[in-house]
Amino acid sequence: MKFRMLWIGLAVAGLGLAGCATTDKKEGEGAGAGAETSGAGGPGGAGGAAVGAGARADLLAKRVVYFDFDSTTIDDESRSIIEAHAAYLAANPALKVRLSGHCDERGTREYNLALGERRAQSVEKLVRVLGVAASRVSNVSYGEEKPVCAEHNESCWRQNRRVEISY
Amino acid sequence: MMGRWTRLWIAAGLMALSGASHAVLTIEITRGAETGQPIAIVPFKFDGKGAPPQVVSDVIGADLTRSGRFEVLPAKDYVSRPHEDKDVVFKDWRILKAEALVIGGVRALGNKQYQVQFRLYDVFKETQLAGYRYTVSESMLRTVAHQIADIIHEKLTGEPGAFNTRIAYVTQDGTARTGTHKLQIADSDGFNPITVVSSREPLMSPAWSPDGQQLAYVSFEQKRSKVYLQNVIDGRRELVAEFSGINSAPAWSPDGKQLALTLSKDGNAEIYVLTLRSRALRRITNDPAIDTEPAWSPDGRTLVFTSDRAGRPQLYRVSADGGRATRLTFEGEYNARASYAPDGRSLTLVSAYRNQFRIATLRLDSGALQVLTDTTLDESPSFAPNGRMILYATEVRGRGVLASISAEGRTRQLYRFEQGDVREPAWSPYNRELQQAPGGAKE
Structure with a gap:
C-alpha cells in the first residue's frame, strides 16, 4: 500500500513540473508560485503514468476551483483538480500549500468572509484526506474583497466564487 | 412600487455652490408621492466681500430634504426675501402654503471669522420658534449649517435631527x-x-x-x-x-x-x-x-x-x-x-x-x-x-x-x-x- 502511494506520487511529480511551467505564464495567477514550484520537483517522473498523463498535467495546470452561489460543495471537476495537487504535494514534502477562499459580491461582506473561509476549509479537508499533512496547509479568506472580475453578472460571479491553490 | 415614485434630478448642485473640490456630490433624490412638511428657506444674506465661502442656507435645505420629512419650497416662488425679523410678512408665506419659514444671514468679520444668524418661524401661528447667532471660523460653516438643520428638525418634528454627525x-x-x-x-x-x-x-x-x-x-x-x-x-x-x-x-x-x-x-x-x-x-x-x-x-x-x-x-x-x-x-x-x-x-x-x-x-x-x-x-x-x-x-x-x-x-x-x-x-x-x-x- 505504502509503495503504491509513493509510486503514484512520483509519477505525478514529474508531470506536475511540466504542467506548472506552461500554465503560470498563461494565467498570471498567484505570482511566484511557478518559481517556487520549479526546481522543487525531485526525481523525475516514471513512465507508468502514460495513461492520462496529459489529463493529469491539465489538472495540475488549474490552480483555481469554483463554487456555486452560497455553496462550499466541491464538484467532480474540482475534486479531480484537488486530487492532482494533493498527489503532487504528497510527492513534494518540502512544499507548503496556501488555499485562499473567495466569494462573489452578492450577500453581505462579513458573511462572505466566513463563507470564503469555509470554501478554503472544504478544499483543505480534502487535501488532508488525500495525505497532505495539516502542518503544510494553510488557508485564508478574502471574502468578496478580491474579485478577479469586476462586472455584475453571473459569468463574472462564477469566476469570483473560488479557492485559489498556491504553493 | 416604482409607479409611486417621482424622480427629481438635482444635477450640478451642491458642488458648484460650495466651490470645494471635495469628493462627494449628491445628485439624485427619489421621493415618494406623499410630501413632507412644506418649509421656506430664504437664501441667506451675505454681508462681506466676494462670494460667501459656504452657502449655509443651501446646506440646511439639502439636509432637510434628505430627511424625507420636509419639502423645501423653491426660492424662485418666494414673494419676498426677508433677512431680518422686522421684514417678515407672514401672509407672503401663507400664500405659498409654507408652514415654516427660515431666514438668516452670514457676515464676514475678517480673519476668516463669520457670524451666522438664523430665525425659524411658525407661519400660521406667526411666532418665532428658534433663533440663534454663532461666531465661527470658515472651516466650521458647514458644521453650523448642519447644527441649524438639527434645530429646525427638532422644533418642527419634536425629534432631534442627525445632520451634525x-x-x-x-x-x-x-x-x-x-x-x-x-x-x-x-x-x-x-x-x-x-x-x-x-x-x-x-x-x-x-x-x-x-x-x-x-x-x-x-x-x-x-x-x-x-x-x-x-x-x-x-x-x-x-x-x-x-x-x-x-x-x-x-x-x-x-x-x-x-x-x-x-x-x-x-x-x-x-x-x-x-x-x-x-x-x-x-x-x-x-x-x-x-x-x-x-x-x-x-x-x-x-x-x-x-x-x-x-x-x-x-x-x-x-x-x-x-x-x-x-x-x-x-x-x-x-x-x-x-x-x-x-x-x-x-x-x-x-x-x-x-x-x-x-x-x-x-x-x-x-x-x-x-x-x-x-x-x-x-x-x-x-x-x-x-x-x-x-x-x-x-x-x-x-x-x-x-x-x-x-x-x-x-x-x-x-x-x-x-x-x-x-x-x-x-x-x-x-x-x-x-x-x-x-x-x-x-x-
Whole structure:
C-alpha cells in the first residue's frame, strides 16, 4: 500500500513540473508560485503514468476551483483538480500549500468572509484526506474583497466564487 | 412600487455652490408621492466681500430634504426675501402654503471669522420658534449649517435631527487587487472627507465607538483579516484581534467597554465578546454553521447575528451572556447583517428574495419585515442616531455608491463620489464635540 502511494506520487511529480511551467505564464495567477514550484520537483517522473498523463498535467495546470452561489460543495471537476495537487504535494514534502477562499459580491461582506473561509476549509479537508499533512496547509479568506472580475453578472460571479491553490 | 415614485434630478448642485473640490456630490433624490412638511428657506444674506465661502442656507435645505420629512419650497416662488425679523410678512408665506419659514444671514468679520444668524418661524401661528447667532471660523460653516438643520428638525418634528454627525465608509480606487483601499470619515452629507487609513490590501467593516471617537475595522494589511481600533482624532491605533482564522465584524457594546467579534480560531466562524480593558474573551455561539455579523441591542443585553444553521443566512437573537439563540427572520431567502434602531424596537438588515439584495427593516414586536429599496445589490445598512434615516451601500452603473433612505422608505438620496467604489457606510453616534463646538447664542 505504502509503495503504491509513493509510486503514484512520483509519477505525478514529474508531470506536475511540466504542467506548472506552461500554465503560470498563461494565467498570471498567484505570482511566484511557478518559481517556487520549479526546481522543487525531485526525481523525475516514471513512465507508468502514460495513461492520462496529459489529463493529469491539465489538472495540475488549474490552480483555481469554483463554487456555486452560497455553496462550499466541491464538484467532480474540482475534486479531480484537488486530487492532482494533493498527489503532487504528497510527492513534494518540502512544499507548503496556501488555499485562499473567495466569494462573489452578492450577500453581505462579513458573511462572505466566513463563507470564503469555509470554501478554503472544504478544499483543505480534502487535501488532508488525500495525505497532505495539516502542518503544510494553510488557508485564508478574502471574502468578496478580491474579485478577479469586476462586472455584475453571473459569468463574472462564477469566476469570483473560488479557492485559489498556491504553493 | 416604482409607479409611486417621482424622480427629481438635482444635477450640478451642491458642488458648484460650495466651490470645494471635495469628493462627494449628491445628485439624485427619489421621493415618494406623499410630501413632507412644506418649509421656506430664504437664501441667506451675505454681508462681506466676494462670494460667501459656504452657502449655509443651501446646506440646511439639502439636509432637510434628505430627511424625507420636509419639502423645501423653491426660492424662485418666494414673494419676498426677508433677512431680518422686522421684514417678515407672514401672509407672503401663507400664500405659498409654507408652514415654516427660515431666514438668516452670514457676515464676514475678517480673519476668516463669520457670524451666522438664523430665525425659524411658525407661519400660521406667526411666532418665532428658534433663533440663534454663532461666531465661527470658515472651516466650521458647514458644521453650523448642519447644527441649524438639527434645530429646525427638532422644533418642527419634536425629534432631534442627525445632520451634525459623521459617516465612515470604505473607498477603493482601481481594481481590488492592485488599487488603494481607504477608510474615510466625512460629514453626514458626505462633505469634508478625511482619510483615516489607506492600504494596498482590503479594509472592511468600520464600526463607530459609542463616543464617536474611535473606529473598529478589519484590515488585510498583514495578508489576512485582523481587527484594529483607531482613534479618529489623534490617529492612534491598536491591534485587538489577530487570532488564527478570520477576525471580523467588530461591533461595540453600547457602553464602549466590549467588542463583539466573529472569530474562527476554534474552527469555524463564531461570535465572541472581547472585554477591551482586560482582553478577556467570551464565546457566545457554538454551532458548526457560520455565525457572524453581531449587533448589540441599545440596552446592551442582547446580540442579533447572522447564521446559516438552518441552511440559508437568517437572523438570530441571543443573550449577550450567551446561551440559546432564537430565530428572528422567516420571510425571504437571505436575511443578514442586522443593526438596531436607536430605540431598540426594530432592525435594519439586508434581505434577499430571488437574489435581489435589498435594505429592509424588521419590527421586533410583530416580526413584520418591510423592504425599503428596489435595487439589487444593496448592503451594509445602519441607522442615523435619531433613527429617522438609514445609510447603506448600493451599486449604480457598475460603481459602488452610498445612499440614504428615510426610515419609512419615502425619500432616497444617492451620494456620488468622483471616482472609485464607495461602500460599507456606518453612521456615527451623536458627536458631543461637534455639537458643542460652534456655541450658539439665542437671538
